[in-house]
Each structure stands twice: as structure tokens, then as C-alpha cells.
Amino acid sequence: MALPQDPRPPLEFGGPLGAAALLLLLPATMFHLLLAARSGPARLLGPPASLPGLEALWSPRALLLWLAWLGLQAALYLLPARKVAEGQELKDKSRLRYPINGFQALVLTALLVGLGVSAGLPLGALPEMLLPLAFVATLTAFIFSLFLYMKAQVAPVSALAPGGNSGNPIYDFFLGRELNPRICFFDFKYFCELRPGLIGWVFINLALLVKEAELRGSPSLAMWLVNGFQLLYVGDALWHEEAVLTTMDITHDGFGFMLAFGDIAWVPFTYSLQAQFLLRHPQPLGLPMASAICLINAIGYYIFRGANSQKNTFRKNPSDPRVAGLETISTATGRKLLVSGWWGMVRHPNYLGDLIMALAWSLPCGVSHLLPYFYLLYFTALLVHREARDERQCLQKYGLAWQEYCRRVPYRIMPYIY
DSSP states (O other): OOOOOOOSOOOSTTHHHHHHHHHHHHHHHHHHHHHHHHSSSOOSSSOOSSOOOHHHHOOHHHHHHHHHHHHHHHHHHTSOOSOEEEOOOOTTSOOOEEEOOHHHHHHHHHHHHHHHHHTTOOGGGGGGGHHHHHHHHHHHHHHHHHHHHHHHTTSOGGGBOSSSOSSOHHHHHHHOSBSSOEETTEEHHHHHHHSHHHHHHHHHHHHHHHHHHHHHSSOOHHHHHHHHHHHHHHHHHHHTGGGGGGSHHHHTOOOSHHHHHIIIIIHHHHTTHHHHHHHHSOOOOOHHHHHHHHHHHHHHHHHHHHHHHHHHHHHHOTTSTTTTTSOEEEOTTSOEEEOSGGGGTOSOHHHHHHHHHHHHHHGGGOSSOSGGGHHHHHHHHHHHHHHHHHHHHHHHHHTHHHHHHHHHSOOSSSTTTO
16 A cells, blocks of 8 residues: 655755754855955955954944835835736635836836935945945844744645745744735735845945945946946846746745845845955956957846746747747646747756856956855856756656656756756
């Protein structure tokens, strides 16, 4: 007689011990990077030259600025949207509705910051506040995650995430118990995914560019490239905001410390690492090399945007002329898997484009230090891990159809390599 199978998914990230380690390791890594970028040696490996005291981390001014930033982005989230989209079908067969106004929030934030600068706002002072801002963002993530964990205690079973309900409080606090925690129509996970951290990232970059202009008379070409590349990436994400509704973060993962800290602290303070490095370690960059780096970024963006657009078009309307001629594999769920076009090249062509762009963001920083390449190293590990999680879910969901897809498309991210 067959034994009953445990309906709960396997534990991720090494289970409770791994989750406990990451609760400490992720903030520690972020502060190590911030300290290394502002130090003379700028060493990625090895301890920082000195550890900051509490007076360097805690600042009431930074707290007020951080709360004002969160309040501004929340207010922009509540403005009338150019479109309201429905999310994926939930366990109870309902669909949540989401405002599509992230790009609008980016533009309005830029206008408000521009007005502030013209009125005397010292944007160039922001780089000196990165440590205390990161500190209050980390505190916010811990407090917010505790609130989310307590809120999930009274959430209906149908509202819980597949993987964040193991019964171990540390693991569930880290991964997140509730799938779509909301108060009225304000969706916390969706708000944090693309708003305060992602928009904050480009404005930290801008502040670093302004500070470099104050120190050296004008921003360097390397700083311009980093700002331009990363602004394009953020602008693209917000312009295609509706696509996030089909990602693993929204459809599968609960909202706990992992995503809360990642969205509001890790993204703005570590993804701006190249610009932080360039402020204190200027790098010469000639036009020929700059042109080559621009070409690399353009290739990565072309693959990234082409793959994502093809997938989103197919999901919305498989009869669209742009995708109607693509070869597919039918699944038992009634859905079809693309097996040609971008998705016939590798199983995750969007990840390939992401990694090529990550390389382009690091190259303006030269090759004398490993620190600016942390994002590339980290993002490679992240995407390999995410790809493995996605593979398991797709195999469980599509069964034989997914096995056939893997046979037809053997490479996961990098053609002929991985």
C-alpha cells in the first residue's frame, strides 16, 4: 500500500537553520558592502578596516527621511492608476486587483525631487547618510516582518503561501506565511516589490552622481553609464509593471523577511554598489571601451526585454500574430509551453539577458577591484537558485510536458554551458 505523501513543499534555504543564518547574514553582508565601498582598499573579501559605532548608524534625521520616503511612495501608490490589472487565480478562485501606476510614481518622484533640488534640497548630502538609512531600513524590515507574521495568524487558510507555513516560527518569519497580505486594497507585497526600494535605488545613484560632480567638477563617464544603465532597467520594470503579477515572488512566495528586507533594504543599498564605488574610487574610461560596454548592455537588454515580452504576449493572447507561429507543447493543465523563439534557445532567456546587463553595470568600474562585481556574482547565484526552484515547481505542475520541454531545450540559462 502506498504511503500518503506530505502535501507540504520541501523546505527551502536549508530549513530553519538556514533561515536563521540568513536573518543575520543578509544584513551583515549589506553593511559590509557599504563599508567596503567607502573605504580606501575597497576589499570585497576580508573584514572592514573599522566597524562603525552606534552614533554612525543611528540618526533621527535618517529615520525621518526614510519614513517620509515610504510615505511618499505609499501616497503615489494610492493615486488613480492608468490601469487596474487582475492577478493570477487564487486558491479560492478569486483574483486580486492591482493598480498599474509604478512608472507614474517614478516620474512624479523625479519631478518632486527636481523641485526640491531647485529649492535648495542638498541631494549631494545623501551619500553620507547611506549607513544610517540602511540601518533604519533594516529595522523597518524586521518590524514589518513581525507585523506580517502576526497578521498571518488570523488569515484564512486559503490566503496562506505554499511554502511559508512549516510550523517553525523562524523559518515562517523568514519566508512569509501569507501570500498576499493586504489592508483594504493596499497590497503590501506588491507595493514593496517595485516601489520604495527600486525607485530609491535610482535616486541613490543620482545622489552619488551629484556628489561626484560636487567633488570633481563633473560626473565621470563611468558614473554616467552606471546611472543610465540602471535607470533604464528600473524604468523598464515599472513600465512593464503588470508582468510582475506572474512572477514567483507574487504568485508563490509568502511575504516575510526574505522579500521585505530584499525589497526595501537590500535592493537600494546593494544594487547601487557600483555608483558607491565610483564616488570614492574614480576609474578612467575612454570612449572606445565605453562604447563596447554600451553594446554589451544593449545586447543584454535586447535578450531580456525580447524574452519577457514574448512570454507576456503569449500568456495574454496565444493567437497574437507576434507569437501565433511559435511551436508549443500542450500540458495536462490546458496551458501550453513555448518551445521556440527565445524560449526555445534556453529555458530562462530572461535570466541570460539579466546577467549580461549585470556584467555591463560592473565593467565601468574597471578590473582592479572585485567589489563592483559583487552584484554579478550574487545575481548569478540568485538566478541559479531561482531557476532550480522554478524547475521543481514546473515539473510538479506540468509533469510529462515539462520533461519533454527540458528534453527539447536542454540548457537552462547559458547556451552550451548551463
